[in-house]
Amino acid sequence: MLDGGQSFRWSLKSGGIWEGVFGKNLVQVKLSESENLRYRVLTGESIEILEYFGQSLDWDMISDALPWRSDPQLRTCMQEFPGLRILQQPFGETLFSFLCSTAKQISQIKQCCLEVANRLGEDLGCGNYAWPGWDAIAEAGEDLLRECRLGYRSRYIWKVAKILSKDQEFELRLASEGYPQAKATLMQLPGVGAKVADCVLLFGCGRLEAFPVDTWITKVMARRYNLGGWDTAKVVQFGQVHFGSAAGLAQQFLFASERAH
DNA sequence: AGGCAGGTGGCCA
DNA sequence: TGGCCACCTGCC
Numbered sequence: 001m002l003d004g005g006q007s008f009r010w011s012l013k014s015g016g017i018w019e020g021v022f023g024k025n026l027v028q029v030k031l032s033e034s035e036n037l038r039y040r041v042l043t044g045e046s047i048e049i050l051e052y053f054g055q056s057l058d059w060d061m062i063s064d065a066l067p068w069r070s071d072p073q074l075r076t077c078m079q080e081f082p083g084l085r086i087l088q089q090p091f092g093e094t095l096f097s098f099l100c101s102t103a104k105q106i107s108q109i110k111q112c113c114l115e116v117a118n119r120l121g122e123d124l125g126c127g128n129y130a131w132p133g134w135d136a137i138a139e140a141g142e143d144l145l146r147e148c149r150l151g152y153r154s155r156y157i158w159k160v161a162k163i164l165s166k167d168q169e170f171e172l173r174l175a176s177e178g179y180p181q182a183k184a185t186l187m188q189l190p191g192v193g194a195k196v197a198d199c200v201l202l203f204g205c206g207r208l209e210a211f212p213v214d215t216w217i218t219k220v221m222a223r224r225y226n227l228g229g230w231d232t233a234k235v236v237q238f239g240q241v242h243f244g245s246a247a248g249l250a251q252q253f254l255f256a257s258e259r260a261h
Numbered sequence: 262a263g264g265c266a267g268g269t270g271g272c273c274a
Numbered sequence: 275t276g277g278c279c280a281c282c283t284g285c286c
């Protein structure tokens with residue numbers, strides 16, 4: 001899940017150790033088979049690590065709410081990736097990274113996020129830099145983003161930075177809204193369509209009912225659920241109705257299985 | 262060498 | 275509403 005397109009600030013070091021940056025935290029973790037999280041805080045707070053990895057949530061219960069009993073396709077994917085979770089990432093950098101993600105491959109998204117952090121972010125030690133925040137991005141301007149190879153996304157990201165640096169209450173307001181309204185609110189931001197909005201809601205707002213549909217999910221839903229030729233919005237609707245309150249977790253199982261396929 | 266990638270917004274009927 | 279197409283950049 002650290003390399004599954006949820007977050008773009010993790011890299012695999014030697015010995016199965018992953019090193020990652022989120023918020024003001026620089027951490028190393030080792031994910032074991034027993035699903036125990038072993039971690040080392042290089043910079044930051046332990047409590048934030050636990051929250052980030054969703055340790056306060058009852059994943060057995062959440063997984064059990066999925067329709068695996070009646071859905072052999074889903075059951076297969078779940079068995080293939082035991083221990084898969086949804087990360088609970090900070091809102092701002094989640095929105096930023098998914099604005100960067102459109103029509104890009106994971107390796108390129110990682111490169112862009114790294115570049116922006118290196119140029120504008122706070123030094124966390126060991127050559128790692130935090131996500132800089134909207135203020136710094138708004139101040140840096142569109143050209144700097146283009147230098148970080150964000151291309152046409154630069155204009156959107158810069159506009160969003162200007163909007164959100166002037167609206168400190170945005171995240172709080174979003175949290176008070178129901179899922180459909182929260183999605184609509186996010187989609188009012190430039191560069192945020194249905195897919196980016198659902199990724200942000202799922203990975204950065206704890207809305208497990210969000211069901212982001214990208215080309216991988218379109219493919220896997222066509223293959224496993226016979227939805228070939230379906231309109232993307234229809235696939236989203238199918239996913240939410242069929243998988244229910246934890247549709248986003250189902251999405252991750254399907255996504256992981258399709259990428260491995 | 263040209264099409265396309267983990268989309269979105271704008272324009273057209 | 276539904277279908278195209280440009281938009282940056284890098285990889286196949």
